[in-house]
Amino acid sequence: MTSTALLDTRAALAPDVAELVALVRGRRTAVLTGAGLSTDSGIPDYRGPGSAPRNPMTYQQFTGDPAFRRHYWARNHVGWRHMAATRPNDGHRALAALERAGAVSGVVTQNVDTLHRRAGSQNLVDLHGSYDRVRCLACGYTVSRESLDVRLTALNPGFREAQGVVDDIEIAPDADAVVESTASFVVADCERCGGMLKPDIVYFGETVPREKVARSYEIVDDADVLLVAGSSLTVHSGLRYARHAVRSGKPLAIINRGATRADDIATVRLDAGTSETLTALLPHLLPTPPRPAG
Structure with missing residues (x-):
C-alpha cells in the first residue's frame, strides 16, 4: 500500500x-x-491474530544438541536470503x-x-540482535551472514536449490525457513578458533x-x-x-x-x-x- x-x-x-x-x-x-x-x-509475526503456531529453538537446544544446531543452520541457510530481500x-x-x-x-x-x-x-x-551478523560463542569473532553463506554453500552444494522456490517456503521472523530434511546438512565452525557459530540473535532462554x-x-x-x-x-x-x-x-x-x-x-x-x-x-x-x- x-x-x-x-x-x-x-x-x-x-x-x-x-x-x-x-x-x-x-x-x-x-x-x-x-x-x-x-x-x-x-x-510474519509470532503472536498476532492469524499467526501460525511457532516453536522457536531455545538457546539451550542450539548450544547443547548438534542435531538441533544442524537443523537450525539448514533452515536458516534457506531462509536468511528472504529476510535480506525484504524492504x-x-x-x-x-x-x-x-x-x-x-x-x-x-x-x-x-x-x-x-x-x-x-x-x-x-x-x-x-x-x-540482528540476523545479518554471526558470532563465535568461544572467541567472540563476528562475521557477516553473507560471508558465512559462502562457506555454507560450499559445504552443502545444491542444498538450497533442492528446497524449491523460497517464495513457496514458510519463513519465520528470525529468518528460519520451514525445511524438513536437514540430516545431511554440514555446519560451519569458527574460522579463527573452531568454536561454535551462532546468529547474533537473542534466542528464547538466552x-x-x-x-x-x-x-x-x-x-x-x-x-x-x-x-x-x-x-x-x-x-x-x-x-x-x-x-x-x-x-x-x-x-x-x-x-x-x-x-x-x-x-x-x-x-x-x-x-x-x-x-x-x-x-x-x-x-x-x-x-x-x-x-x-x-
Whole structure:
C-alpha cells in the first residue's frame, strides 16, 4: 500500500489518532517496536491474530544438541536470503521521519530484521540482535551472514536449490525457513578458533546483553512518553520497558493488532495496524513548512 493510500485511511482512524496525537505532540517520544511492525514487509509475526503456531529453538537446544544446531543452520541457510530481500514499510519510514523531525527521540526494537536501520532510524537499539551478523560463542569473532553463506554453500552444494522456490517456503521472523530434511546438512565452525557459530540473535532462554538493556532504559528515561508499536509484549525483555515507563510517571501508548500484556496500564490503546497509524501521525507531528512570501 502506498503512503498516499495510507493517508486516505485517516478518516476511519481519526478518533484514535487524535487521541494519540494529543498524547505525543510536543513530547519526546521513545518507541518500542515488535514483529507486528514488520508484517507489512512480508515478515510474519509470532503472536498476532492469524499467526501460525511457532516453536522457536531455545538457546539451550542450539548450544547443547548438534542435531538441533544442524537443523537450525539448514533452515536458516534457506531462509536468511528472504529476510535480506525484504524492504522497510511505511511504518518504519514514518518512525525514521519522525526521528529526523525531533518527535521521536529513539527506537528500541525487538526485531532482528534490520528494517529500522535500513529505513534511516539513527538512535536505535536492536534489543534482540540482528540476523545479518554471526558470532563465535568461544572467541567472540563476528562475521557477516553473507560471508558465512559462502562457506555454507560450499559445504552443502545444491542444498538450497533442492528446497524449491523460497517464495513457496514458510519463513519465520528470525529468518528460519520451514525445511524438513536437514540430516545431511554440514555446519560451519569458527574460522579463527573452531568454536561454535551462532546468529547474533537473542534466542528464547538466552539473556539480552546488559549493555543493550541499559541503553534501552536510557532511551525510555530520556523521553517524555513511550509508544509501543506492533508488539504483544509477551516477552519480558520488552514488557519491562512499558512497566518502567509507567512507574516513572510517563504516559504509555500502544498500537497493536490484538491484546498486549500492558493494555491495563496504557494511557492510549489502539487496536490497529502500525503502518497506517504511524503514517497518519506524520502530518500532525511533522513541522509545518513555512508559506512562501507574497
